[in-house]
Amino acid sequence: GAVVSQHPSRVICKSGTSVKIECRSLDFQATTMFWYRQFPKQSLMLMATSNEGSKATYEQGVEKDKFLINHASLTLSTLTVTSAHPEDSSFYICSARDQERGTDTQYFGPGTRLTVL
Amino acid sequence: GDSVTQMEGPVTLSEEAFLTINCTYTATGYPSLFWYVQYPGEGLQLLLKATKADDKGSNKGFEATYRKETTSFHLEKGSVQVSDSAVYFCALSSLNAGNNRKLIWGLGTSLAVNP
Numbered sequence: 001g002a003v004v005s006q007h008p009s010r011v012i013c014k015s016g017t018s019v020k021i022e023c024r025s026l027d028f029q030a031t032t033m034f035w036y037r038q039f040p041k042q043s044l045m046l047m048a049t050s051n052e053g054s055k056a057t058y059e060q061g062v063e064k065d066k067f068l069i070n071h072a073s074l075t076l077s078t079l080t081v082t083s084a085h086p087e088d089s090s091f092y093i094c095s096a097r098d099q100e101r102g103t104d105t106q107y108f109g110p111g112t113r114l115t116v117l
Numbered sequence: 118g119d120s121v122t123q124m125e126g127p128v129t130l131s132e133e134a135f136l137t138i139n140c141t142y143t144a145t146g147y148p149s150l151f152w153y154v155q156y157p158g159e160g161l162q163l164l165l166k167a168t169k170a171d172d173k174g175s176n177k178g179f180e181a182t183y184r185k186e187t188t189s190f191h192l193e194k195g196s197v198q199v200s201d202s203a204v205y206f207c208a209l210s211s212l213n214a215g216n217n218r219k220l221i222w223g224l225g226t227s228l229a230v231n232p
Contacts, residue, residue, distance in 0.1 A: 001205070004160075004194060032218075034219065034220075043222065043225065044206065044222045044225075046219055046222075048221070049219055093160065093161065095161075097187045097218070105163055106163075106220060107163070108153075108160045108161040108162070109160055110159065110160035111160055
């Protein structure tokens with residue numbers, strides 16, 4: 001149980017285009033999902049907390065107009081990188097909290113490798 | 118603010134050696150503490166957790182005890198295997214600006230186990 005999927009797993013795009021990444025909780029409902037970037041030296045940076053049916057809470061320094069987050073259902077959150085540039089190339093990871101279990105545990109997707117040319 | 122400090126890697130051990138990866142934290146309140154593992158080419162997986170002081174989390178032979186007096190949550194395993202080679206992350210739960218629980222992460226420790 002508690003499986004989270006991400007799509008696509010890998011995407012290459014041209015500078016200036018927008019890319020959408022999907023995060024789905026497959027066997028549980030997630031009122032809260034999280035979006036992270038993982039940098040080459042391993043550190044994870046929380047970008048935003050996504051709550052179903054409301055606006056996302058962005059961490060300090062993260063541009064909300066550049067990284068659009070939508071959490072329209074209890075099993076799906078999307079991250080859209082708008083007007084992507086090479087510096088946006090990174091590994092993006094989502095996680096979801098299983099609300100039914102009432103714990104702090106987050107379950108992670110396998111990640112999406114974004115390369116902007 | 119809340120933070121997690123994790124020992125730097127990489128750590129290289131021989132099979133059946135004893136493993137300790139140190140993790141200390143600073144936090145207001147009483148956070149839950151976690152160890153996550155990322156195997157090569159895979160996503161993060163919860164390894165173990167502890168929700169209150171003196172709790173011991175355990176899984177797959179790994180253990181960590183929530184020590185409030187030393188603000189630590191060190192990861193240990195008595196006998197590592199080659200299959201334990203991965204990156205290990207220590208994390209604590211904290212409240213963000215929207216009053217949601219979020220995870221504060223250590224930088225990760227890479228472990229390589231040689232046969």
